[in-house]
Amino acid sequence: xxxxxxxxxHTGTLETEQVYGEGFxxxxxxxxxxxxxxxxxxxxxxxxxxxxxxxxxxxSAARVAPFIAEYGLDPAEFADAPGSYRSFNEFFFRKLKSExxxxxxxxxxxxxxxxxxxxxxxxxAEIEGVxxxxxxxxxxxxxxxxxxxxxxxxxxxxxxxxCPVDYHRxxxxxxxxxxxxxxxxEPLFSVNPIALRQRLAYLWTNKRTVMKLKTERFGxxxxxxxxxxxxxxxxxxxxxxxxxxxGEEKGFFGFGGSSTITLFEAxxxxxxADLLESSANQIELYARMGSRMGRFA
Numbered sequence: 001x002x003x004x005x006x007x008x009x010h011t012g013t014l015e016t017e018q019v020y021g022e023g024f025x026x027x028x029x030x031x032x033x034x035x036x037x038x039x040x041x042x043x044x045x046x047x048x049x050x051x052x053x054x055x056x057x058x059x060s061a062a063r064v065a066p067f068i069a070e071y072g073l074d075p076a077e078f079a080d081a082p083g084s085y086r087s088f089n090e091f092f093f094r095k096l097k098s099e100x101x102x103x104x105x106x107x108x109x110x111x112x113x114x115x116x117x118x119x120x121x122x123x124x125a126e127i128e129g130v131x132x133x134x135x136x137x138x139x140x141x142x143x144x145x146x147x148x149x150x151x152x153x154x155x156x157x158x159x160x161x162x163c164p165v166d167y168h169r170x171x172x173x174x175x176x177x178x179x180x181x182x183x184x185x186e187p188l189f190s191v192n193p194i195a196l197r198q199r200l201a202y203l204w205t206n207k208r209t210v211m212k213l214k215t216e217r218f219g220x221x222x223x224x225x226x227x228x229x230x231x232x233x234x235x236x237x238x239x240x241x242x243x244x245x246x247g248e249e250k251g252f253f254g255f256g257g258s259s260t261i262t263l264f265e266a267x268x269x270x271x272x273a274d275l276l277e278s279s280a281n282q283i284e285l286y287a288r289m290g291s292r293m294g295r296f297a
Contacts, residue, residue: 006117006284009274009291014283017117017163018071055255060088067091071165093168093235093252101167103247103290110174110218110269111247112293113260115167116160117284120275120293124157124263130282141204142261143222144184152222154266158275158293159203161259161284169252170225170260171289172244176215178223180240184208203259209234213244217296222263223250234258247290262293269294 004017054060064085068075075082077100085091104111112118121127127136137157139149162168172178185207207227212220225234233254238244271294278285287293 006286007274007278008286010286010288015286018165055089055092056087058086061085061091063088064091073165077167089255092164092255095169096167101247101288101290104292106292106295107175107217107246108296109292110262110264110294110296111171111290112158112160112287113173113223113250113262113289114160114162114170115288116162116259117286118158118160118275118293119279119284120156120158120271121279122156122271122276123154123266125153127157130159138204142208142224143210144182145210148222152263152265156264156269156271156294158262158271159259160262162253164255167289168258169289170250172213172238172246172248172250173223173262173293174213174215174218174221175246176213176218176221176244178238178240178242178244178250179212179214181236182210184210203261207234209236218268219265221265222261224261224263225251225253226259226261227253267297270297 005014006017007013008015064082067073067088068082077096079095079097082091085094101115119130124137124139130137139153140146143149143152185205203226209225211223213223214220227234234251235254236251238248238250244250272292275285275287275293
């Protein structure tokens with residue numbers, strides 16, 4: 001299989017992803033025996049809960065230092081010292097210092113809700129390829145609501161994929177009034193391109209959340225979080241029906257890779273040129289939470 005390549009906005013270079021658990025992923029999604037195991041056991045929530053419990057044990061804290069070294073993380077960004085985490089999962093959903101992720105202050109700009117590799121499409125109904133040609137979003141299945149899907153079919157859509165090496169807290173892309181979170185789905189397939197190249201529908205099969213963010217300038221923005229294999233939890237930390245600031249924390253993912261999706265009403269936002277250009281070539285754009293995703297149309 002081809003390596004996973006993405007364009008890093010912050011360095012201006014095309015980079016190759018260092019995939020956590022790559023051997024297992026390629027076996028599970030590319031080998032006939034692996035696919036049997038995937039559908040019989042790995043996709044089931046009980047598998048991810050079992051793995052999540054392992055990452056919550058005090059013994060798992062021994063994994064923290066080697067992980068930081070292998071993936072080149074910067075402890076200077078962490079809100080707490082690396083040796084203070086009582087488990088690997090506690091380290092995994094660590095907080096960062098506020099200065100590590102500055103929030104774009106321009107009120108006309110929308111920011112990425114999470115660190116990650118992003119794909120952006122100006123018109124959700126016109127998406128021609130996601131990871132490979134021919135794969136399109138099924139908005140009705142994704143949202144679990146045909147009327148809601150119809151309202152957003154001509155709007156912009158941004159998929160943000162978080163790797164295990166990323167900062168795993170997600171934030172509000174713009175200020176507004178945050179509604180209640182609705183939960184859909186149950187299975188937990190991987191959201192790594194190794195899996196999504198095979199079947200994009202894992203995104204609207206997996207456990208996921210839907211929340212409406214009412215804003216003054218951008219209409220109602222749909223914020224979604226999507227679980228994945230070995231993600232122990234999608235934890236919301238905000239208070240529903242209250243004002244939230246752009247960049248304010250919304251919640252966090254437990255151990256594993258995961259994704260967010262942000263949907264906009266038609267005509268409310270113009271996504272940034274580098275995001276659109278990369279996405280048109282099925283190449284993700286790496287950008288950090290708080291950096292600009294697009295601007296008021």
